[in-house]
Amino acid sequence: MTQTLAIIIPCHNEEENIAVFYHAVQKALAPLPAYQPLFWYINDGSTDHTLMAIQQLQQADKDVHYIDFSRGFGKEAGMYAGLQNAKADLYVIMDADLQDPPEMLPEMLAGIADGYEMVGAARVDRTGEPILRSFFSNLFYKLMKRISQADIVPGARDFRVMTPRYVDAVLSLSEHNRFSKGIFGWIGFKSKYLPYKNVERQYGQTSWSFTNLFKYSLDGIIDFSDAPLTFVSWVGLFSFVTAGLALLFIVIRALIYGDPTPGWPSLVSIFLMFGGLQLFALGILGRYIGKIYIEVKNRPIYIAKEIK
Structure with a gap:
């Protein structure tokens, strides 16, 4: 047959x-x-x-x-x-x-x-x-x-x-x-x-x-894993702990040696660390939200001009 x-x-x-x-x-x-x-x-x-x-x-x-x-x-x-x-x-x-x-x-x-x-x-x-x-x-x-x-x-x-x-x-x-x-x-x-x-x-x-293969790989990771979101959560926790230790170090150093510009080093450290972390996290969240945005539009996967 x-x-x-x-x-x-x-x-x-x-x-x-x-x-x-x-x-x-x-x-x-x-x-x-x-x-x-x-x-x-x-x-x-x-x-x-x-x-x-x-x-x-x-x-x-x-x-x-x-x-x-x-x-x-x-x-x-x-x-x-x-x-x-x-x-x-x-x-x-x-x-x-x-x-x-x-x-x-x-x-x-x-x-x-x-x-x-x-x-x-x-x-x-x-x-x-x-x-x-x-x-x-x-x-x-x-x-x-x-x-x-x-x-x-x-x-x-x-x-x-x-x-x-x-x-x-x-x-x-x-x-x-x-x-x-x-x-x-x-x-x-x-x-x-x-x-x-x-x-x-x-x-x-x-x-x-x-470049196309790299973008395709990112799509694959986002489509079949929430690991990037978990990664961001852990990076956020690590950054918080690191910033806390850095702040403690700055305070102790200022108490022992003095600080000619009070508050400036600690503020810069905090702003740079948390600002970069937020941008990084928003970038990953943006990728996931962008995927959701495309899906909810419910557009066709393709448009055929001719099928023969």
């Missing part, structure tokens, strides 16, 4: 990779005639000829579909849109740049056949990436492992095969501020990850700069 396999591919300026990716997946699935791939390309505000390349591919294969966003909404919105619109027996999320090896699909599908609800891929190294970027990526995963309620596997990619039940659980979390790695780890179900070595992009340049 043939099973349909919806392959969700978020794309931003990937015109050179569209056809290459399509043929690579077809080749990887050729030994598995029991699976019929349905390609769902998500054009996330591309400024090159990505949409044209998808449309040309669609003319040759009726199993190629696409969603064209009205503007760029980000990869998270692209994954959500693909999962929401595609209908199939199994679902796959992959990047168009072939950093997610299609050769892993047979083993991942075998895992689903063995009873897993989700089989994903996790990089065991970061060969080819800048050292600083790799360091902070590893640090982020270790931090999330400690403070988050979600089971986030180090090196985990968005590349994964999922059952409809798993996908329904993902879609039930319809929050606007999406951090899918956290969502995948939070919903549970019987899952496993297959290790693989890093693969560099086929063509083009990544749109994920260090």
Whole structure:
């Protein structure tokens, strides 16, 4: 019995990779005639000829579909849109740049056949990436492992095969501020990850700069942990105790040695310490409040110009 396999591919300026990716997946699935791939390309505000390349591919294969966003909404919105619109027996999320090896699909599908609800891929190294970027990526995963309620596997990619039940659980979390790695780890179900070595992009340049990745990491921490708020509370307590000891020291010193400018050192110490602490705490609270503000607006996660 043939099973349909919806392959969700978020794309931003990937015109050179569209056809290459399509043929690579077809080749990887050729030994598995029991699976019929349905390609769902998500054009996330591309400024090159990505949409044209998808449309040309669609003319040759009726199993190629696409969603064209009205503007760029980000990869998270692209994954959500693909999962929401595609209908199939199994679902796959992959990047168009072939950093997610299609050769892993047979083993991942075998895992689903063995009873897993989700089989994903996790990089065991970061060969080819800048050292600083790799360091902070590893640090982020270790931090999330400690403070988050979600089971986030180090090196985990968005590349994964999922059952409809798993996908329904993902879609039930319809929050606007999406951090899918956290969502995948939070919903549970019987899952496993297959290790693989890093693969560099086929063509083009990544749109994920260090700044974008840093912001994405902050979103992940805020979306799945209240640890920053707890941290601020402890910093507040520490600052209060430290300021009290400093004030006591200043008073004792003034009584013993005198003070040519009475009150000035103690006031400056207190103002600087508590002023900086308040700004720091307000910054963290502002991030959480900003997330709440976006959520209560209840805006759509994406707007599609065309679904075909």
